[in-house]
Amino acid sequence: MTTLPPTPSAPSTSPATAPDAGRYDVLVVGGGINGCGIARDLAGRGWRVLLAERDDLAAHTSSSSTKLIHGGLRYLEYYEFGLVRKALMEREVLLKSAPHIMWPLRFVMPHDPKANFLRPVWMIRIGLFLYDHLARREVLPGSEGVNLRAHKVGAPLKPQFTHGFVYSDGWVNDARLVVLNAIDAQAKGATVLTHTAVVSAQRDEQGWTAQLQSRDGTQRTVQARALVNAAGPWAESFLRDVARPARGEALATRSLRLVKGSHIIVPRVFEHDHAYIFQNPDKRIIFAIPYEDRFTLIGTTDVELEGDPGQAHIDAKETAYLCEQASRYFKQAIRPSDVVWSYSGVRPLLDDASGDPSAVTRDYLLEANHDAGAPLLSVWGGKITTFRKLAEDAADELGRLLGDQRRAWTEGAHLPGGDLSAYIGKAQRPDTDFERFVVELQRRHPWLSAALARRLARAYGSRVDRVLDNARSLADLGAEVAPGLHEAELHYLRREEWAVDASDVLWRRSKLGLHYTQGEQQQVTQWLAQAGAQTKRKVA
Structure with a gap:
């Protein structure tokens, strides 16, 4: 049985996400779907945002879902009508925003x-x-x-x-959904740091001073006017062990x-x-x-x-x-x-004293704390289907806390790669639009096999041009490191999607690990290790 590779231990560097030495408006802690969604929404409203993720994007809960965009039919049994309605309303909003990764x-x-x-x-x-x-x-x-x-x-x-x-x-490719939100956040001005832990966060009346630590032990200090705790399963322990209030007392938390x-x-x-x-x-x-x-x-x-x-x-x-x-x-x-x-x-999940784990609410709670210092917003609970609405609500609340309400924008906006109009013209239906896109992609690049064209279309949508990078033949994509995986795609994933090692590529940016033998997985591991070593030498 294939097993998930261990969490990588080598340090990560990316010129596209070099830290800004200045101040930020908001520090977002956590690179899952909620953290990346909030960072995207805030950046799109013009806030200066820093997102810090201890591991890879979607390394935990957000790549381990059942991969459904759904209202939650069974939640009706628990009278969760508000949650179900909210999720049902979001289904088609999401399907239209990224028809390549959702259908x-x-x-x-x-x-x-x-x-x-x-x-x-x-x-x-x-x-x-x-x-x-x-x-x-x-x-x-x-x-x-x-x-x-x-x-x-x-x-x-x-x-x-x-x-x-x-x-x-x-259906949704959950890990890619997270990455697309991070890409859009960065495109709108956010700084995204992966493999970077927030080891301390001190609050005072003016803001937060946070100590960040990369996996190689390098530390840096950043300041932000507000902090978002989107640490998912670690949200409770972050407040208990990392965040420090202005007067030294423990921050109030909730039971998860x-x-x-x-x-x-x-x-x-x-x-x-x-x-x-x-x-x-x-x-x-x-x-x-x-x-x-x-x-x-x-x-x-x-x-x-x-x-x-x-x-x-x-x-x-x-x-x-x-x-x-x-x-x-x-x-x-x-x-x-x-x-x-x-x-x-x-x-x-928020602890509602239910004896049955299946009956615990999947709804979210945004809890603001600003009585004794700079704003703190903690995200409790939630489900992947409602991430966009959660992020919008969070950005609205942060605007209120910072005294500057700014207009919401994500409803109706495409995620990166989701606007297929340059290939197919005016959108009609998300599912049929994607099929038209695949046909046009193959027409423009007849040297791509049908299987490879469809896989690239599913993964990258209209951003596939960045992967192909003006290639005119299969040889232009570089060596085939593993079946159907060429150097050009690996370069793209390292350059623009924060991929560092084989875990990131084979089990989150794609599920190619499921199709590869152990030997083929090892070829990808070796290629990425060599590419990382070359990058280190250039930086040095």
Whole structure:
């Protein structure tokens, strides 16, 4: 089974993110989806922003989601109507902003009236009616019943599942979503520092003085008028151990419930393009989703976590659980031995005293603290679907705290690579726009294989021109370091996307590690190590 490479230990440097020695308006701590989204929004409003991330962008929770842009159908059971509506409203906003990394996905919910652990049909119909109508839809089709005996989606299922329901949500490449927000933040003037920890942050009446430390031990001091704590699973410990108030007393914090969600990847179980949502006897649900063409993603679990979130990993019990639940539905039994890769993420959920981790709210809370010094804004909870709205709310609040409200701008704005008009003209629908883009990309670069053109289009959208860099043949992309991965792409990832080593490239900027042998992964590791050494020599 392929395992995720360890966290890199070599120092990172990037001319594009050299630290500004001056003062900032806002220091954002944390390079996950919330931190990068907030930095982007603030920079777009003209604030001077510094984002500091201890590891790589999306190194933890934000690259370990189920990778869905969804309202959260099951949250209706917990009467989270406000959260579901907010998320439903965001789905199409996000799909239109970056059609290369997000696209519509139809979900199948099989039903067996003899299975007493399934929700009754009347309840499902009411839930889907609410899901269809809580927010306006322009792109995504509504729900419908389906005869599983006659439809292609019934073929992989056991024969007792004769009827079901189909509804719409969306899919997202979560790690790339984070990187695109960071790219846009930097393009709008923000400074983005990866592999840089905030080791202390002292507050006074005028602002914050923070000590930053790179992995090579180099330290620097920066000042900011306000600080955003977007440290995700570490948000509580950041306030407790790093941030220091003006008068020396401990900053008030909140209790987070750290819930581990694990996923397994198995060889492709079905051929069609729909996903499945399965109801389990414990009243939880799991998804089975087409993944990377050749695989099926199955998840997730909800397990209370004790200890360091950075060390979270799937255990044998979780693997067995996911296999068992999926095997209730699929004709083809899923076994632990089928698993080719797995990953775990830690959700930092607000502790609402719920006994069931699945019932803990996925909504967010922005908590401002400015009574005894410079503004501090802490981000508690949240889900990837609502990141843009969270960032907008955070930027609005920071403007209020800094005494200078500035206009919101991200709704309707494209993320980097998401504006395909230079290739296809006026946008029509996100899903069909992308397919037109792939056709045009291949027309302009007929020397690209169909598979490579589609992969590059999915990863980079209209920024693919920066990767190809005026290449007129495959040879112009440089050596093929691993199958389908050329030097030109690696240079781009190092130059413009903060990639340092193989973990960044193979498991976050892409999922090529899933397709490569250990030897091919090692070739990428060696190439990046040599490129990093050359950069160090040039700097020296």
